[in-house]
Amino acid sequence: MSSLSPSDLSRIALPLEGEGARASFQLAPDRIHLNNGSFGAVPRSVEAAQAHWRAEVERDPTTFLDEVYPAEVRRAAGVAAQWFGGEAQDWVFCENATSALAGVLAAFPLKPGDEMLTTSHAYGAVVKAMRLWAHRSGAALRVAELPTILEDERQVVQAIAAAFTPRTRLLVIDHITSPTAAVFPAAEIVQVARKAGIAVFVDGAHAPGQIELDVPALGADWYTGNAHKWFFAPRGCGLLWTAPARQEMTRPAVPSHGTDEGYTEAFDWIGTRDVTPWLCLGAAALAFDGFGGESLMARNRQLAAEAAEIVMAAVGGAVSASASMRAAMAAICFPLQPAALADAHLKVRASLRQQGVVVAANVLEGLLCVRLSAQIYNSIADYKRCAEILARDSIFRAVASVN
Numbered sequence: 001m002s003s004l005s006p007s008d009l010s011r012i013a014l015p016l017e018g019e020g021a022r023a024s025f026q027l028a029p030d031r032i033h034l035n036n037g038s039f040g041a042v043p044r045s046v047e048a049a050q051a052h053w054r055a056e057v058e059r060d061p062t063t064f065l066d067e068v069y070p071a072e073v074r075r076a077a078g079v080a081a082q083w084f085g086g087e088a089q090d091w092v093f094c095e096n097a098t099s100a101l102a103g104v105l106a107a108f109p110l111k112p113g114d115e116m117l118t119t120s121h122a123y124g125a126v127v128k129a130m131r132l133w134a135h136r137s138g139a140a141l142r143v144a145e146l147p148t149i150l151e152d153e154r155q156v157v158q159a160i161a162a163a164f165t166p167r168t169r170l171l172v173i174d175h176i177t178s179p180t181a182a183v184f185p186a187a188e189i190v191q192v193a194r195k196a197g198i199a200v201f202v203d204g205a206h207a208p209g210q211i212e213l214d215v216p217a218l219g220a221d222w223y224t225g226n227a228h229k230w231f232f233a234p235r236g237c238g239l240l241w242t243a244p245a246r247q248e249m250t251r252p253a254v255p256s257h258g259t260d261e262g263y264t265e266a267f268d269w270i271g272t273r274d275v276t277p278w279l280c281l282g283a284a285a286l287a288f289d290g291f292g293g294e295s296l297m298a299r300n301r302q303l304a305a306e307a308a309e310i311v312m313a314a315v316g317g318a319v320s321a322s323a324s325m326r327a328a329m330a331a332i333c334f335p336l337q338p339a340a341l342a343d344a345h346l347k348v349r350a351s352l353r354q355q356g357v358v359v360a361a362n363v364l365e366g367l368l369c370v371r372l373s374a375q376i377y378n379s380i381a382d383y384k385r386c387a388e389i390l391a392r393d394s395i396f397r398a399v400a401s402v403n
Contacts, residue, residue, distance in 0.1 A: 017299070018379030021291070025377055032357045032382045034307075036373035037178070037206060037329050040229040045290075049283035050234050053276040069275055073268050076281045080239055083285055084225070085214040092240050092267030093278040094252065097205035098125045100224035100240040101172070102253040103267075104201055105133040108170055109249075112138030115167040117198075119144045119160065120364075121177040126203060130172060142168075148333055148364045150321045153185040161192045168198050175204035175225075176211070179362040181329035181371050182321035183211065190219045199246075206230065208239065209288055210297065210328045215241045222246065228277065230328065230375075232291075233284035236277035240267070291376045300328035303374035307383035308332055311372065314387035315396075316403040320369055328374045333367040334400035344368055344399040351395040357386050368400045 016024070024043050027033050033041070042050075057064045073093065080091040094100045110116070116130050120143055127143075134141040144163035146156060160173065171193045175186045186202050193200045201222040207213055209230030215223045223241040227233035242250045247263035258265035292299060308319045308330035320331040336344060345361035345368055352359055360371040370390075372383065390396050391403075 017376050018381070019377075021377045027377060030356060031353075032385055033375075033377065034372045034382060034386060035358045035360045036375040036378075037181070037229060037371065038360055039235060040226075040232070041375065041377065042228075042234050043232050043287045043291075045287050046232055046234060046280055046283045049280045050276045053279045054274075057276065065272075065275075069279075070268065072279050073275065074264070076278050077264075079281045079285050080227075080241075083213070083231075084208060084239070084241070086216045086241055089264055090216075090241050090244065090247070092242070092264055093275075094224075094238040094240055094267065095236050096228075096238040097203055097224040097226050098123075098129065099253060100222075100238055101126060101129055101201065101203065103240070103251060104222050105129060106253050107249050107251050108133075108199070110134070110137035110139040110169060113167060114139040114169045115142050115165060116140070116170045116172065117142050117144060117160070117163055117168050118172045119156075119174070120146050121148075121174060121180050121182065122172065123174070123178045123203065123205065126172060139169075140167075148180060148320060148367050148369065149318055150180070150182050150325060152322055153188065153325060156182075156184055157188050157192060160189055161196075164193075164196050164198065168196070170199050170201065172201045172203060175202050175223075176206035176327060176329070178206065179331065179364055179369055179371070180320040180333075181326060181331040183325045183327055186220070187218045194219060206329070210300070212294070212297065216243075222250070227281055227284060231281075231284050232287040234277040234280050236274065237281060237284070296376060297328070300374040300376070301326070303378060303380070304328050304330045304372065306380060307372045307374060307386075310380070310383045311370070311387045311390065314391045314403070316401075317370075329371055330374075331362075331369040331371040333364075333369040334402060336363065336366050336368055337399055337401060340368075340399040348393075348396050348399060351393055352386075352389060355389050355393070357389055359386070 025041050077091040078088040081088045130141050144160045176183050190200045200220045202220045204225040208225040221243050225239045227237040228235045251266045252270050254270045256271050258269045317332040317334045345363045349361045362369050
C-alpha cells in the first residue's frame with residue numbers, strides 16, 4: 001500500500017483526472033461511472049494496442065499463433081512478473097480469476113471427507129465453483145462467517161483460523177472482497193494456514209492496479225488477479241501465479257496440447273481463442289504508469305474514502321471496513337426495510353442507472369451494500385451527484401433504512 005499521505009497527494013502533479021481524464025476512455029459522458037470494480041475501463045491507448053494485435057493475427061493467423069504468439073505471451077508474462085513480483089515462468093494467463101480457480105479446483109486432490117474453506121465475503125461465483133467441486137469429490141465446503149461490517153484485520157484472521165479443522169485441505173480467501181470492498185490481510189492469513197498445513201488460493205481479482213503487490217512474498221500456493229479491472233487491460237486478461245512447488249499439478253480447466261509439457265505450456269495454449277487481451281498487458285502497464293502508477297493508487301484510495309463520507313453524510317449508512325482495510329472502493333451498508341425482497345440490490349442498481357449513475361450493490365446478512373469505485377476518471381463531483389440521487393430515490397428509500 002502506498003505510504004503517501006493526503007498532504008503528499010495535494011502536491012503531486014497527476015495527469016489529467018476526473019472529467020479531464022474521461023477523454024482517455026470511451027465512457028459515455030452522460031453517465032457517472034462509479035463501478036470500475038466490476039468490469040474496469042479500457043483506455044483508448046490500450047484499445048489501439050489491442051487493435052494492432054488483432055490486425056497482426058488476421059494478417060496471417062497460422063504464422064502468428066504458431067510462431068509469434070509463443071514468444072509474445074511469455075514477454076507479457078514478464079510484464080506481470082515485473083509489476084507483481086516473481087519470475088515470468090510462474091505467471092500464466094487466463095480469461096479471469098474464476099477460470100484460474102476452476103483450473104486449481106479441478107487439479108487439487110480432494111477426497112471424500114476432506115474440507116475446503118472460504119469466507120462469507122467470498123465472490124458468489126467462487127463459492128458456487130467450490131461447492132460444485134466439493135460435491136464431485138465427496139468433500140465438504142465450509143464457510144468462515146464474518147460480519148458484513150469489519151472492524152479490523154485481526155477479526156478476519158481469527159475467524160478464519162477458528163474455522164480450520166483437521167480435515168481442512170484448501171483455503172480460498174479474497175485479497176480484496178467484491179461485495180464489501182475490504183482488503184484482507186492476506187499474508188497473515190496465509191501464515192496461519194501454513195502452520196496448519198493447509199494449501200491457500202488467494203483470489204486477488206481486484207488487486208492488480210488497486211494495491212501494491214509482491215505476490216510471492218505473500219507465501220500462498222496460488223494467486224490470481226484480473227488485470228482488466230484496475231490495471232487497464234482489455235477484458236479477458238486474467239493472471240495466475242503458482243508457487244514452483246505446485247506447478248507440476250496445476251493445469252487449466254480446459255486441457256489442450258500443452259497439458260503434458262508443463263505448467264506454462266499448458267496455460268499458454270488452451271485451444272483457439274482471442275489472445276490479444278493478454279498481449280496488451282504491456283500497453284496496460286504503460287497506461288497505468290502514465291496515469292500516475294503508485295500516485296494513482298494513493299489518489300484513488302483517498303478519493304474512495306472521501307466518497308464514502310459524502311454518501312454517508314447524505315443518507316447515513318456505515319462503511320463496511322475500517323480505513324486501514326480499504327483501497328479504491330468503499331461499500332456503504334444500510335439495514336434493509338422489513339418488506340424488502342432478496343433482489344433489492346438489483347432494483348436499486350437499476351433505479352440509479354436510469355438516473356445516470358452506475359454503481360454496484362449487494363445484499364449481505366440483511367444489509368444493502370452500495371459499492372463505490374474511484375478511478376482516474378472520477379472526481380468528488382461524481383459522488384456528490386450520487387449522494388443527491390440516492391437521497392431522493394424512491395426505490396432506494398423503500399428498501400433501505402436511511403437518514
